[in-house]
Amino acid sequence: MEPLATDRLTIRDWSLEEGDVDRMFAIQSRWEVVRWLDDDPVVMTERAQAVAQVERCRARTDPDGPRGFWAVEERATGLASGTVLLCDLNPEDATSGEERPAPAAWAGAELEVGWHLHPDAWGRGLAREAAAAVVARAFAQGVPAVHALMYVDNEASAKVALALGMEDRGVVTDRWYPGPSRWFHLARP
Numbered sequence: 001m002e003p004l005a006t007d008r009l010t011i012r013d014w015s016l017e018e019g020d021v022d023r024m025f026a027i028q029s030r031w032e033v034v035r036w037l038d039d040d041p042v043v044m045t046e047r048a049q050a051v052a053q054v055e056r057c058r059a060r061t062d063p064d065g066p067r068g069f070w071a072v073e074e075r076a077t078g079l080a081s082g083t084v085l086l087c088d089l090n091p092e093d094a095t096s097g098e099e100r101p102a103p104a105a106w107a108g109a110e111l112e113v114g115w116h117l118h119p120d121a122w123g124r125g126l127a128r129e130a131a132a133a134v135v136a137r138a139f140a141q142g143v144p145a146v147h148a149l150m151y152v153d154n155e156a157s158a159k160v161a162l163a164l165g166m167e168d169r170g171v172v173t174d175r176w177y178p179g180p181s182r183w184f185h186l187a188r189p
Contacts, residue, residue: 013070036116066138148164161184167184
């Protein structure tokens with residue numbers, strides 16, 4: 001993907017360069033970050049795990065489409081502060097590489113926007129800024145709507161979703177993920 005530029009950020013592909021791998025490790029070796037990412041969160045303990053995670057991010061990023069897992073780089077420092085993502089909610093919608101649906105097929109796809117940042121980037125509006133750029137690009141490419149799902153007690157992410165203009169649709173259980181999730185929705189204007 002061509003990098004997206006905002007006032008303070010560059011949204012770009014993760015790289016296997018030392019700085020990006022080190023930052024991925026610094027982010028995902030923290031319980032306060034990974035506790036929100038999965039039903040079975042794993043705190044990284046080895047740099048090799050960060051290399052593997054960067055490789056997964058790169059493999060799950062469409063070169064031209066709306067889906068991906070991108071680095072959120074602060075332009076002032078050149079450091080990756082975290083990840084912003086847009087991915088399929090329904091496994092049956094997911095394909096790989098060039099087999100991804102063309103824009104006409106996105107009408108039925110359910111895409112989730114998400115973010116996770118290093119604690120030194122929290123509270124400064126960076127997650128909102130990064131997610132807004134990714135969502136705007138997706139809408140420009142024809143994606144009709146995006147969702148955000150999170151643990152029901154993840155108030156920080158709920159504030160980001162609301163700051164994006166997303167509608168709080170309450171708590172859903174077992175629709176996309178096992179157990180309860182707080183669900184936010186934003187339709188293309």
